[in-house]
Amino acid sequence: MDTQHDIALTRALAEVPGPLPPSGVIHVVIPHTGWFTIVGNHLAQHAELSLTAIGIGVHIQSLPAGSKVGIKALAARFPEGETKIASALRELENHGYLHRPRMRLANGWVVTRTVFHNQPGAVGRGGAVVGPEVRGAAPAPTVARKPTAVPEPAHVREPTPAPEPDRVPEPVRVPGLAPVPEPGHVPGLTPVPEPIAALEPIPLPEGPHAPARLPSRTAPKQPRRPLPHPRALSPELRQSASTFLADLRRHADELVLSEEAVEELVPGVAAWLERDATTDTLRHALTADLPKPLKHPARLLRHRLTALLPPPLPGVHDLAAPRRAPVTPFQTCDGCERAFRSHRTGHCRDCRAQYGEAA
Structure with a gap:
């Protein structure tokens, strides 16, 4: 049988x-007459943005003003997770397409606004801030041009009338941004718009009635604790530590260490052995409850050698029973024969007051 051909595709390619x-790729271009968005090639063909960031940027640019474009809103719309979407938004923010300033509302609340720039380079040169094209809006700013018919060779081509200039859309005012003054029009000269003043950070009030500050996006990373070292790393102690580390793979298949990792972890094992830790105790501390799968065995052993290091064993004098404080003995009163505590014989307190004796 002959191979079947797609007639519609063949006709489309012929045109x-x-x-x-x-x-x-072969482009079959059909002019749009409505429901479209103009996207610059600087975004669609960006050399440094990922494909996810380019797709999210095009999607945000096609949405009408006021749409929710947060991480949770985009994660509910697309199959990508919140981590991947947050990384794509940071890419757009680093390259100037996305800006998220903090604004203070009339009621005193501080919120984060999202501003998308369809031409970040033009904004940097002092261009007017124009909002994104409204998806599905009336095609007033964009004039749809009809394809020009190709004249037959026998006829003289008539001059095509010049198309009317496109109307420039009025700048959309973003809440919280300073209005841009309209430049004066001089006949014969191209007006140069004034640069936009940079957004200054809003100072928050101090004192007991100050609003709660937002937590940082990234928590400060704690410095890594150094690997413990013994007081004196003798050749015998080094040999014992090296042999112990090389023997770990017999007890746990995941703990296969390189020679470089063994040399790095020798001081930590020597510090345990110096503190009279038995090899069985040390082996149980390093091989118990290993994660599955274990990607970095040397890092895990370094962490456990540092975090689980036992204190030195106490000496014989440290374990001796503490001496008790001296106890005052009991005495019998010579007058009333009651018992009282004193280092010498005599009368109790009541009898001393009766007989007028000094304490």
């Missing part, structure tokens, strides 16, 4: 102007 490329 493509010019010769078809021998390889690669």
